Amino acid sequence: MAMSYGAVMTRSVWSCNLEAEFELIRRVIKFFPFISMDTEFPGVIFQLDPAFRQPKNNYAMMKANVDRMHLIQVGLTLSDRHGNLPTFGTSNRFIWEFNFCEFDVTRHLHASQSIALLQSQGMDFHKNQSFGANIMRFVELLMFSGLLCNNHIHWITFHGAYDFAYLVKEVYDVKYLIKFCPNLYGGLDRVSKSLGVVYGLEMS
Template identity: 65%
Template sequence: MNKDGWCDCFVVLERKRKRSKERDIGRERETKRESDMALPCSSIMTRSVWSYNLESEFELIRSVIALYPFISMDTEFPGVVFQSHPAFRQPQNNYAVMKANVDGMHLIQVGLTLSDSHGNLPTFGTSNRFIWEFNFCEFDVTRHPHAPHSIALLQRQGIDFDKNRKYGVSIVRFAELMMLSGLLCNNNIQWIVFHSAYDFGYMVKILSQRFFYMQPFLPPNLYDFLQLVKFFFGYRVYDVKHLIRFCPNLHGGLDRVSEYLGLDNSARKSHHAGSDSLVTLHVFNKIKTLYFNTEMDLPKHAGVVYDLGMP
């Protein structure tokens, strides 16, 4: 797509975002703002999103996004079929391997957790707190490329691929509603992720395909990819995997970091995108309190995608 075409797309997307924001004005604000951080995990409910409730769930998200602008995200996908070579771990090489995997596979789940600056989650006037888990219909385990051990792990954790095929969300419709929700191209939103190259890889792939009429492939080079991440998700992106490099004794994956920090994950459904997005938020809030104390400690790390760098 030429420069003028990209600019036209940006203008259209910005107009959609502004119209969405205008519709949000005047919505009822929630009044119950107790912190969920000290509540038992049983009070946090996952809102499973399928084709039949996709629109209504995005309406709920849109109604509270102004109050809960801190959003953590996680994805589940069919594993990795192309592996990187230990001798080639530079950002451009990492991107090439990630692109090869994302281009050839399909997204399975996206998890979103919305919170305010104190870690409170939406309640919608109930005694529960809510997070979201979107299930997609495109992946067919009998036809599409995947890593068998990754699929077996997801099945052991309770993901039903037949149900996803029958009742899952269309990627195209999800991309449309993501844009109209106000979640994207919104400088008031802060995104929180953990080792996010593949998370953003799949999201950029589906969003670019829908709004820039691109083929379902990532850009050929890392720079263009990072520019798209910045365009859709803004400058306030925090990859916790990058942040823990500056936290003494913290290393490893999400489970290990969470355990070291003493977080209670007893009710967590591991390798479910919704639950993992919640744990990502809790880890972020914990290390922010422990290791990033001054006003400028955290912002200087914004925009870095672990293993890929920043725009």
């Protein structure tokens, strides 16, 4: 299949069109299973001395940053194996930009240089706060979009540790996820027993 070369248009997603845009994604995901992701967040406030950059310390530093800050924006590009993007029957090609409302630049932790860079690129933090999507509603729709728990999907990032850290932080809270599963309720022990989870191996 030849690659299409129409103009690439960004579909900006806010609270008012979040559901509609996820419906579009659900319609085309089986045809465009390669997902490129990028995130925008308020920078890195905790730094690690280069002398201590072992994997365990790197993870702890990243977790400290992700736990203390808010996701601002997620960019998603869906493509097929030939690099074609969804066209929805037009001459253009489309990618997505999800904007979130939780970050308040006047009171939340952030790295000043990162904020200045985002503003220089056109980021309007007041607009995000006023019209951005709720991150938990985004998570609900993401769970049923076909983008997750799908063996046919391939995720692509560039230097993506923080991208996945922010996304996983929002998505994989088991206590939250069981709300979507009929007949699963209660604490972790009860849920584990309902699912037949074996806690450990018997030693012979």
